[in-house]
Amino acid sequence: MKILVVGGGGREHAVIRKLKQNPNVTDIFCAPGNGGISRDAACVPIKATDIEAMLGFALSEKIDFAVITPDDPLVLGMADEFRKHGIPCFGPSKDAARIEGSKVFSKNLMKKYGIPTADYQTFSSEDEAVDYISKGSFPIVIKADGLALGKGVIIAENLEDAKAAVHSIMSDKIFGASGNNIVVEEFLTGPEISALTFCDGKCVKPMVSSMDHKRVFDDNRGPNTGGMGVVAPNPFFTEAVANECMEKIFLPTIKAMQEEGCPFQGCLYFGLMLTPNGPKVIEYNCRFGDPETQAILPLLETDLLDIMLATTNGTLNDIDIKWKDGACACVVAASGGYPGKYPTGLAISGLNSDGQIDGADVFHAGTKFDGEQFLTAGGRVLSVCCVAKDVPAAQRAAYEKLSQVSFENMHFRRDIGAVAIAAINNK
Numbered sequence: 131m132k133i134l135v136v137g138g139g140g141r142e143h144a145v146i147r148k149l150k151q152n153p154n155v156t157d158i159f160c161a162p163g164n165g166g167i168s169r170d171a172a173c174v175p176i177k178a179t180d181i182e183a184m185l186g187f188a189l190s191e192k193i194d195f196a197v198i199t200p201d202d203p204l205v206l207g208m209a210d211e212f213r214k215h216g217i218p219c220f221g222p223s224k225d226a227a228r229i230e231g232s233k234v235f236s237k238n239l240m241k242k243y244g245i246p247t248a249d250y251q252t253f254s255s256e257d258e259a260v261d262y263i264s265k266g267s268f269p270i271v272i273k274a275d276g277l278a279l280g281k282g283v284i285i286a287e288n289l290e291d292a293k294a295a296v297h298s299i300m301s302d303k304i305f306g307a308s309g310n311n312i313v314v315e316e317f318l319t320g321p322e323i324s325a326l327t328f329c330d331g332k333c334v335k336p337m338v339s340s341m342d343h344k345r346v347f348d349d350n351r352g353p354n355t356g357g358m359g360v361v362a363p364n365p366f367f368t369e370a371v372a373n374e375c376m377e378k379i380f381l382p383t384i385k386a387m388q389e390e391g392c393p394f395q396g397c398l399y400f401g402l403m404l405t406p407n408g409p410k411v412i413e414y415n416c417r418f419g420d421p422e423t424q425a426i427l428p429l430l431e432t433d434l435l436d437i438m439l440a441t442t443n444g445t446l447n448d449i450d451i452k453w454k455d456g457a458c459a460c461v462v463a464a465s466g467g468y469p470g471k472y473p474t475g476l477a478i479s480g481l482n483s484d485g486q487i488d489g490a491d492v493f494h495a496g497t498k499f500d501g502e503q504f505l506t507a508g509g510r511v512l513s514v515c516c517v518a519k520d521v522p523a524a525q526r527a528a529y530e531k532l533s534q535v536s537f538e539n540m541h542f543r544r545d546i547g548a549v550a551i552a553a554i555n556n557k
């Protein structure tokens with residue numbers, strides 16, 4: 131089977147390394163891919179959002195199955211175009227991808243179907259938004275409606291900051307058209323859980339739970355990033371919480387999408403907060419998380435391609451998805467300066483010629499291979515992941531392996547997994 135994976139980060143690298151384990155897979159292409167991915171797949175220089183070129187490539191290469199991983203091509207409708215031309219793919223339709231692509235859509239969906247989430251109002255007028263915020267309490271959460279590279283959420287501590295946030299999103303258009311509408315919502319507290327699931331439109335099967343670390347510095351300080359590290363499983367996602375989520379959140383969401391005429395196929399990612407009033411949805415993503423995927427897939431025992439095909443064929447219910455006992459920790463090595471400005475092209479030392487380290491999975495996010503060595507080429511550069519018997523052992527292993535790689539001004543958090551380990555120790 132010939133597979134095309136769309137995207138080019140650590141998440142795609144993790145997906146590719148898992149897909150390679152299926153004996154029926156003969157070729158894997160990745161567009162655009164990256165330096166590390168080029169050791170595992172044939173990289174094709176097509177932008178992930180270039181639907182026409184991607185489809186043209188898939189048709190000319192007679193691709194049997196496509197895996198569309200990033201949010202933007204899904205929201206633009208790449209999966210629909212592929213299916214229209216007879217190429218089955220893993221990933222939701224354009225209509226189903228609205229669950230991530232429009233926060234107004236997802237919040238209204240949750241309200242209509244009684245799915246627990248933060249109270250909110252939506253606005254298309256700056257004056258009306260400011261008027262509403264002036265009557266509320268702080269902190270308050272302001273979200274751009276559309277995609278904003280994970281930066282579209284602002285938590286305002288006071289009216290002045292809230293007014294500035296609304297103005298920058300709605301008038302200055304710092305996120306472009308994504309800020310034509312906004313959601314203003316109640317500030318929730320509690321531990322966060324990334325609950326990724328496989329869905330075939332009617333059946334939903336959770337993956338192992340995980341905990342992301344979004345801020346750039348230790349102790350959750352500094353600006354939000356795409357994610358600086360993950361541990362899986364997440365100790366807050368106990369069996370009781372998992373059952374409650376299945377009953378009140380996962381199944382109702384799948385059913386809601388069916389009823390709205392846009393059944394969800396692919397990976398539906400539930401960003402949850404375990405509030406004092408139970409689990410609530412903070413956000414939906416219409417795709418695998420990054421770097422969650424890098425910590426989740428090493429724990430998957432069942433063949434990934436078989437699961438992906440089942441999501442497409444509507445036969446997910448027939449598959450028993452097995453996970454390894456134990457845990458995985460993933461620590462991201464980022465360029466100094468990320469998520470702000472950073473240099474690229476710096477030599478990375480400590481990797482073998484396959485871009486790996488013995489005893490770890492190194493998934494490349496922002497690297498280039500110049501024929502001899504790996505160079506930095508992005509903000510998040512590598513994710514170093516280790517599987518071990520439990521979260522503390524996985525964390526120790528990941529940091530030990532990470533200490534073998536370096537590049538100038540490499541930055542990583544030193545507390546990935548610390549909150550999870552404290553929770554495990556308090557049990």
Ligand code: AMP
Pocket residue numbers: 248271280281282283315316317318319322344354401412413
């Ligand atoms: P998102 O991009 O939607 O994942 O939001 C980024 C981060 O903002 C989340 O991981 C939460 O930590 C925080 N956040 C989003 N919505 C809320 C909320 N209603 N209350 C508290 N924190 C929130």
Ligand code: GLY
Pocket residue numbers: 280342356357415418419420421422
């Ligand atoms: N790690 C968070 C995300 O993928 O959205």
